[in-house]
Amino acid sequence: MTSLPTPPPVLNPARLRLIASCPDRVGIVARVATFLAERGASITEANHYHDTHSQWFFMRSEFEIGRGSPSAAEAHSPVSAAADDAALLARLAEEFRPIAEAFGMQWRITDAQQPRRVVILVSRFDHCLAHLLHRRKSGDLVFDLPCVISNHDDLRPLVEWYGVPFHHVPVPRDPAGKDAALKQTAALIDQAAPDTIVLARYMQIFPPWLCERYRDRIINIHHSFLPSFVGGRPYHQAEERGVKLIGATCHYVTEELDAGPIIEQDVVRIRHSDTIKDMMRLGKDVESAVLARGFRLHLEDRVLVHGHKTILFSE
Amino acid sequence: MTSLPTPPPVLNPARLRLIASCPDRVGIVARVATFLAERGASITEANHYHDTHSQWFFMRSEFEIGRGSPSAAEAHSPVSAAADDAALLARLAEEFRPIAEAFGMQWRITDAQQPRRVVILVSRFDHCLAHLLHRRKSGDLVFDLPCVISNHDDLRPLVEWYGVPFHHVPVPRDPAGKDAALKQTAALIDQAAPDTIVLARYMQIFPPWLCERYRDRIINIHHSFLPSFVGGRPYHQAEERGVKLIGATCHYVTEELDAGPIIEQDVVRIRHSDTIKDMMRLGKDVESAVLARGFRLHLEDRVLVHGHKTILFSE
Amino acid sequence: MTSLPTPPPVLNPARLRLIASCPDRVGIVARVATFLAERGASITEANHYHDTHSQWFFMRSEFEIGRGSPSAAEAHSPVSAAADDAALLARLAEEFRPIAEAFGMQWRITDAQQPRRVVILVSRFDHCLAHLLHRRKSGDLVFDLPCVISNHDDLRPLVEWYGVPFHHVPVPRDPAGKDAALKQTAALIDQAAPDTIVLARYMQIFPPWLCERYRDRIINIHHSFLPSFVGGRPYHQAEERGVKLIGATCHYVTEELDAGPIIEQDVVRIRHSDTIKDMMRLGKDVESAVLARGFRLHLEDRVLVHGHKTILFSE
Amino acid sequence: MTSLPTPPPVLNPARLRLIASCPDRVGIVARVATFLAERGASITEANHYHDTHSQWFFMRSEFEIGRGSPSAAEAHSPVSAAADDAALLARLAEEFRPIAEAFGMQWRITDAQQPRRVVILVSRFDHCLAHLLHRRKSGDLVFDLPCVISNHDDLRPLVEWYGVPFHHVPVPRDPAGKDAALKQTAALIDQAAPDTIVLARYMQIFPPWLCERYRDRIINIHHSFLPSFVGGRPYHQAEERGVKLIGATCHYVTEELDAGPIIEQDVVRIRHSDTIKDMMRLGKDVESAVLARGFRLHLEDRVLVHGHKTILFSE
Structure with missing residues (x-):
């Protein structure tokens, strides 16, 4: 691995949060982080916690993601330039649903800038x-x-x-x-x-x-x-x-x-x-x-x- | 009142404490403080508290008092120059007892320097x-x-x-x-x-x-x-x-x-x-x-x- | 000392504070407390502190004192029944001045109920x-x-x-x-x-x-x-x-x-x-x-x- | 995505930590988490922080990883069953190095159980x-x-x-x-x-x-x-x-x-x-x-x- 593709700069980003919890298993973070990276999201803060007693996993990621500009992963996940934040949120949620279901997550995606x-x-x-x-x-x-x-x-x-x-x-x-x-x-x-x-x-x-x-x-x-x-x-x-x-x-x-x-x-x-x-x-x-x-x-x-x-x- | 008699300096003082509590009434502090002043005691710290609910009075006075030198009030309360601290304590307690009884006090005098x-x-x-x-x-x-x-x-x-x-x-x-x-x-x-x-x-x-x-x-x-x-x-x-x-x-x-x-x-x-x-x-x-x-x-x-x-x- | 004179109950009392500091010497507390007791004042809280370094003494006493009713010490310190709190304060201050001067005090008497x-x-x-x-x-x-x-x-x-x-x-x-x-x-x-x-x-x-x-x-x-x-x-x-x-x-x-x-x-x-x-x-x-x-x-x-x-x- | 491959249970795991910091860019978390998931590592705690001022990214992941049992990703990253923890650490570090270099990381992997x-x-x-x-x-x-x-x-x-x-x-x-x-x-x-x-x-x-x-x-x-x-x-x-x-x-x-x-x-x-x-x-x-x-x-x-x-x- 000698070089990494440089993602395009995120212009006028939305700031969103993904909150999730589920029974713990290997690969949750990787799967979620890959999902975000594929969409050009820049993680600004993240916390993960594994509760040993109940074998339950908890995570919170706050990330910036392009609003209007197509993401790096546009081919299979185009976010329309016209979409406003609510549409962006709905789209992301729709795309994330299969992952959430596979892991049996309780989850939500929220807009950090929406009071x-x-x-x-x-x-x-x-x-x-x-x-x-x-x-x-x-x-x-x-x-x-x-x-x-x-x-x-x-x-x-x-x-x-x-x-x-x-x-x-x-x-x-x-x-x-x-x-x-x-x-x-x-x-x-x-x-x-x-x-x-x-x-x-x-x-x-x-x-x-x-x-x-x-x-x-x-x-x-x-x-x-x-x-x-x-x-x-x-x-x-x-x-x-x-x-x-x-x-x-x-x-x-x-x-x-x-x-x-x-x-x-x-x-x-x-x-x-x-x-x-x-x-x-x-x-x-x-x-x-x-x-x-x-x-x-x-x-x-x-x-x-x-x-x-x-x-x-x-x- | 144009002048106060200057008490003799307290040499080689003992450091004692008087702890007392009793039903509250006018004059407790005056009576106790006068008792101490008559014996040349110098109060280094004192706290008084009146509990409104129970009408009870609490006090703690820490004071220095001459060990060997006769106090200013020697005439009616001579503390023998030869007395050691235990004797001083006993003497003071004996002298204080009438006051304590008059006010119905729970009380003690202790030696701050005695572990x-x-x-x-x-x-x-x-x-x-x-x-x-x-x-x-x-x-x-x-x-x-x-x-x-x-x-x-x-x-x-x-x-x-x-x-x-x-x-x-x-x-x-x-x-x-x-x-x-x-x-x-x-x-x-x-x-x-x-x-x-x-x-x-x-x-x-x-x-x-x-x-x-x-x-x-x-x-x-x-x-x-x-x-x-x-x-x-x-x-x-x-x-x-x-x-x-x-x-x-x-x-x-x-x-x-x-x-x-x-x-x-x-x-x-x-x-x-x-x-x-x-x-x-x-x-x-x-x-x-x-x-x-x-x-x-x-x-x-x-x-x-x-x-x-x-x-x-x-x- | 077999009995203490019972002071008359303090009716409708004023709540005052005496704050003072001065070079430390024996008898300050006794003198001040006697002054207050002579006027039928009931001390509700008091603190005394002796600063070893500077040999300075600090005190704060909060007390209740009869407003209209003559105090137990009426003979030599009558407080007129008609006097309001300001007059009471002024009178007390006037009476306390000689003591303050004898000890070289910085001092004040304040009315705890006067905003x-x-x-x-x-x-x-x-x-x-x-x-x-x-x-x-x-x-x-x-x-x-x-x-x-x-x-x-x-x-x-x-x-x-x-x-x-x-x-x-x-x-x-x-x-x-x-x-x-x-x-x-x-x-x-x-x-x-x-x-x-x-x-x-x-x-x-x-x-x-x-x-x-x-x-x-x-x-x-x-x-x-x-x-x-x-x-x-x-x-x-x-x-x-x-x-x-x-x-x-x-x-x-x-x-x-x-x-x-x-x-x-x-x-x-x-x-x-x-x-x-x-x-x-x-x-x-x-x-x-x-x-x-x-x-x-x-x-x-x-x-x-x-x-x-x-x-x-x-x- | 209808099912996820269930990783084999991690037996007798080592507990390691990966600490890294580097200039921020999209995909760091995904890349690192994927690296860990490929090796069957179970993340027990993770924190990520993006410093807005310096545009720098910081992460700490604590994870459990199989010691003796082959990981899910054995094919391309076999960890010898005979390897002790030091060897495991060295191997992981060796494998992680290209990722670290690609992102320009300061990093280390440590053994949480090694005093x-x-x-x-x-x-x-x-x-x-x-x-x-x-x-x-x-x-x-x-x-x-x-x-x-x-x-x-x-x-x-x-x-x-x-x-x-x-x-x-x-x-x-x-x-x-x-x-x-x-x-x-x-x-x-x-x-x-x-x-x-x-x-x-x-x-x-x-x-x-x-x-x-x-x-x-x-x-x-x-x-x-x-x-x-x-x-x-x-x-x-x-x-x-x-x-x-x-x-x-x-x-x-x-x-x-x-x-x-x-x-x-x-x-x-x-x-x-x-x-x-x-x-x-x-x-x-x-x-x-x-x-x-x-x-x-x-x-x-x-x-x-x-x-x-x-x-x-x-x-």
Whole structure:
């Protein structure tokens, strides 16, 4: 092998991601990388992980690929110069399908430059919501936000100041009323057609059918270092127990309360003189930060759910 | 008030600590500080804390006081020039008793320069023990160590290399044998007359009568972020749950397993690729560090137990 | 001593703080505590620290004292039942002055329930300002904010949404123009009569006369872990050097750029893949958090400046 | 593509690593992964990173490959059943060379199960050395240690207790004596034929020729958060400046003092009451931990040097 064909430079590239997991076997990386190379894709970041326990393989590749210019492998895989990114994505997915099926993959190809559609739900505590709105406005977190939904009307001025539609759906305590309210909430969510739902201190329990509908796409922030202090009033529990650190946990929501796959956690030190009110104040910062970090990992397709755990490709 | 009498310089001072707690009322600090000032004591560090919830008051004062030279208040409280530090301590305690009784104090006066007597118990994991032995040898932690006791003989060479007597007391599984072994262990402890007992990964449960005998003086290191993962095999529980941080907890031992007052805690981040073996390795460092920090706070009389919680004067 | 006089309960107390430092000598604590006890003050938190190197003594006491009801020591120190808190403060200060002078103290008595007057200066980066405004609105940080001043007009909508007056004072680059602009800025500050000035990413250098006028009362946030990367563009310097952590420093402003007494610092981990833009994003969170923590310590009178260093009583 | 050939199970596999970097171009991953797949290698972990700034590509793949059994690609690349791991490595390297040359790679293939040969140099502070020796003995860090070299004889008993040869080479202050001593030190190093040299608080400056001989293989621990406080006595500098955090830096040694590529850093919080002696004590723990982490990353081939910075594949 004395020389390599020099591929044509990639002009005006699209930036895409291929996420996949499957039972492990020899040749997966080679097959996928060859698929990408044949199409002139330039890999900018890739992570592969083999879980020894379950013999499962996980991968995430981010790559640049020509939009309009024909790829090096044009002969058997022409990408039309007129195709826009959605068409490019669809075409690539179509071409990748046989490989995915041969390996028994769970997989997706996503567009790194296409902001995700996100719906945020919130109750009365505004710190997580304000954190996300502020970072979205400043460009630090990029996502589309068709609406914010709340069971209280308190945060309407904040949300509307950021130019985001706000829906108020009160949730009564009686079972029938609550059921109706959650159905109305679900209808508003469905109508917004979100990719991801963020519960930014939404103090209602999602019904199982709604958890299932958006499986692995509902992100919650819990104000404790799970599995410590599950359930309500974790700061009171922490104060009662006399712990020296309090924490927050960002996790996917499942039917089982506070038990979904954990994405991110962190803690903050407290002192004997800190009251529950102090813990709430300190907790706000760690909750906001942990939610923002977990949400960012999710938006960048860096979180792969595996059973009740997560693989994080956080390079 | 135009001038203050200049107290004579304190020559060759002893360094003592007064630790006290009592129901709060006006005038405690004034009374105690006046007591110290009358004896020419120079306060080098002091902390006072009022717990609003229980209306309880806590204080710790570290002060220098003349050993041989008569104090400014010699007239009504002469400290004999010939008295050694133990006598000085006894005298001060005798003089302080009426004040303590008037306020209903729990209290003690200790000698900051007198190393505490400590017995360490350990099983097979050597990281916490090695950490303490090394820091003791290097002078970073100052305490007397009459002996180390273990239910296994594995760590004898390590302990003896540091010139410390090592006792091996196997603990059988049968109740009668276990009971006899723990009694023998207690006898060895009593014989060493320790101020403090450190369980540096000692994998046996102390019987209630032994917990009671050394109440608020038995320090344990638990290899989880309590109250998460109480009981056995916390790393397995952590792996099962998919947490992103693991921790360690240094606490006083009470009859209730893993529920004694917490002194210090910390966590370390883990990754999806970390196996239980990796967690054990990462856990070793955080366990060693947390135990050493909690133990140091205890040695310096900075931990005041209040119910099932601790006040830490960690300035 | 068989009994203690029971002081009358303190009704509707004021919460005050006494901050003092002076050359160390025996009896300071006793004298101050007796002064407070004579007036029926109940100490809720106190810290004393003796700096061995400089032989200097520092103290901070927070106490509750009766407002309207006569104190136990009414005979020689009557506090008029009609006096409001300012009068109470003035009276106490008057009475304390002889003690302070006898010991050569730098000292002040402050009202813990009286919000400080603060002026915030900012340029274009809004993260620190937004953090402070949001925490003020939610009651997590309590202070009066007569106005925000900026050399740009960009952040007016944000500030005005929070109902705070906004002054735009452009600062030209030419020396004469800059001088005039800073004088106008100073005039606006003086007019607001602030206790404290916060530079929340204000990208202009304060002239020495302005630093001097508000000595130990101007708080700046610097976007590096000082003394690393002093001067401009610290993230570029950090990227160039390949460090693994970036930080932020909250400090008092002095004539010497980036060299004033440090109040608080923290760091955040970065990865090889983090660009300068990523560092800026990560830096924003640590800057906001460090500024808020340092500012809170200042508001609570927990920061005592000693030469070019700070004593923090952060219990 | 309806079916994939099932590769024979890999029996008794060797675990190897391929580390490479080169100018970026399309197809690198595909070519390398295909190379591995052709030989039946199962990738257990892989990381790829593209540095946008320099247009350079970095990769690390860890894989299992059959030792004795013929691989799926036996026809054109038979690996003799009799070959031991060294032969396997040599063969693989030989076969990979044309690919490496075609892409202009810097590369190596290493045996993950073959402990590295390491020489540790130390002066009088024993905390980093003790940390490494203890973790090596407990199996937490795996490496061969042919000898420890010191310019003092103090730590001989510690080293010899761990069964490791100890060489004492005093380094005089006069240039000629120092030069001779460093040459003798280098001769002892060369004789031990180490892969890696660890300076575990070795207080002598390595001459440029020695830095060059073991380029990117000499690891130093510096007792400050570089680039703060370069040079000597960093704790004194930190105390002088009044910083609130002190740190440690693990870096490769280059001719330029304290300026080599940084591998790992961390910090620890200090208080106003901490003396330089306290900083030294707190610093010991962070130094030991940072050195151990950086050294582990190096041993696992997770550190790729790129100019004066490092890429860390720390999955």
